[in-house]
Amino acid sequence: NAGVTQTPKFRILKIGQSMTLQCTQDMNHNYMYWYRQDPGMGLKLIYYSVGAGITDKGEVPNGYNVSRSTTEDFPLRLELAAPSQTSVYFCASSSLSGTPEDAFFGQGTRLTVV
Amino acid sequence: AQSVTQLGSHVSVSEGALVLLRCNYSSSVPPYLFWYVQYPNQGLQLLLKYTSAATLVKGINGFEAEFKKSETSFHLTKPSAHMSDAAEYFCAVSTGFQKLVFGTGTRLLVSP
Numbered sequence: 001n002a003g004v005t006q007t008p009k010f011r012i013l014k015i016g017q018s019m020t021l022q023c024t025q026d027m028n029h030n031y032m033y034w035y036r037q038d039p040g041m042g043l044k045l046i047y048y049s050v051g052a053g054i055t056d057k058g059e060v061p062n063g064y065n066v067s068r069s070t071t072e073d074f075p076l077r078l079e080l081a082a083p084s085q086t087s088v089y090f091c092a093s094s095s096l097s098g099t100p101e102d103a104f105f106g107q108g109t110r111l112t113v114v
Numbered sequence: 115a116q117s118v119t120q121l122g123s124h125v126s127v128s129e130g131a132l133v134l135l136r137c138n139y140s141s142s143v144p145p146y147l148f149w150y151v152q153y154p155n156q157g158l159q160l161l162l163k164y165t166s167a168a169t170l171v172k173g174i175n176g177f178e179a180e181f182k183k184s185e186t187s188f189h190l191t192k193p194s195a196h197m198s199d200a201a202e203y204f205c206a207v208s209t210g211f212q213k214l215v216f217g218t219g220t221r222l223l224v225s226p
Contacts, residue, residue, distance in 0.1 A: 040123060040219070106157050107155065
């Protein structure tokens with residue numbers, strides 16, 4: 001039972017480069033989330049999805065894009081990387097009948113933009 | 115808007131001592147409150163949650179928290195710290211529609 005899987009675990013990007021952070025879950029959860037965690041700060045919601053084909057902005061969406069073509073996958077796209085996007089990114093999922101606190105979290109992707 | 119404030123970015127205790135991690139909330143509606151733990155290089159794990167039932171909530175690993183409306187607090191406690199409790203702890207409030215707002219976290223250090 002893999003749960004929520006994020007790839008890659010670590011990445012260094014140069015300013016202006018683009019990349020996609022992958023997230024997949026095998027629990028058939030409807031809800032999926034992307035958070036970022038900056039040093040000394042709590043997690044902040046970037047985007048979330050309530051099901052395939054439906055996404056919405058969270059608290060800090062600028063500089064990011066998402067898509068949800070399948071229930072399992074919820075990739076996060078950075079188009080023009082900036083140093084301010086240096087952070088640890090967490091993907092999470094929860095079931096339709098669950099509540100956000102019952103979300104399962106991935107192990108995170110540590111991104112550094114130089 | 116709902117928010118939580120965690121007092122103290124670091125808390126140090128000795129093994130066997132009481133653990134007290136503080137969290138105060140701000141909410142215009144009855145809140146749902148949560149405590150999460152994050153071990154190094156891991157995702158977040160739910161410790162316990164308050165959803166308007168009993169005000170004293172028991173969680174995993176011997177932790178508990180008490181909801182005090184008069185003090186707008188939801189402090190996390192454990193009677194006796196173990197070395198394995200060393201981690202970062204986050205308080206969070208639900209803003210509805212499956213979204214959480216997190217505090218800035220408290221790192222718990224446990225010394226032998």
